[in-house]
Amino acid sequence: MIAETVCSAVSVAGLGIAAVTAYRKRFLAATRLAAYSLVPIGLVMTGVVGWLADTAFSVKAWAGFGVLGVAWLLFMTTRAVERRSVGTRKERKEAAKAAQREAVAPAASAPSLGQGARPAAKAEVQAKAKGKPKAAAPTEDFSDIEAILKKHGI
Template sequence: MIAETVCSAVSVAGLGIAAVTAYRKRFLTAARLAAYSLVPLGLVMTGAVEWVVDTAFSPTAWAGFGVLGAAWLMFMGTRAVERRSGGTRKERKAAKAAQREAVAPAASAPSLGRTARPQQAAQPQQQPKPASGGADDFSDIEAILKKHGI
């Protein structure tokens, strides 16, 4: 009985604040406040508040919440262990196989900086001649690839 009275008072106070907000010409905010303030009144009218009050003082309900909490902790613990171990064996085998089958494993290495062979870096790069025929359409692309050592 007390919970229903408190919820009704909260709804009336919220509607009062919404009315003041509407008086200040903030209609969108006033409508949103009115919607929020009608929620407790709706909960009282549907009987949900009575159910919550009965559940809050029930030892069986608290035991149920404890079981739910234990299940949640077990679920989160297994997920953490799975993430830390790197997944299942099948996932690890697939990752190793994919790593072995890489097309260009050194492709991600940076191409800037000091080179391993300084004599190549000291040689001047030859510029390709412009292509006039159809066979040399990709000569500029080949020159770029050669420039980067690919």
């Protein structure tokens, strides 16, 4: 009963302010004020205000809000734990792509992991062991850099 009276008073005051604004030749602002001031009386007429008043003073409704709060807290906690342990969705996709690339070209990432020697270094060792002079090798060996770039998909 009190809520309906307050909403009606707010609507009447808002319509009065809208009338004064229209008198000052600011019709767009007056129309906007009239629209805002009609909302409270519309809520009273539809019964929303009565429902809110009944909900505000209901112990059962507040217990329901408490249960919803606990559910939300549990949901957010599980999401936070999942994000900390597994990583982001982007990291999971990158890990899956890296595993797929590793299956396709396992030797591509071997130099970056420290497994085995570089192919040019193996050739030099074999050439020295056989006593043959090594072939004209380039002065700079970029095979390990190429392997790292391939590993990262570049």
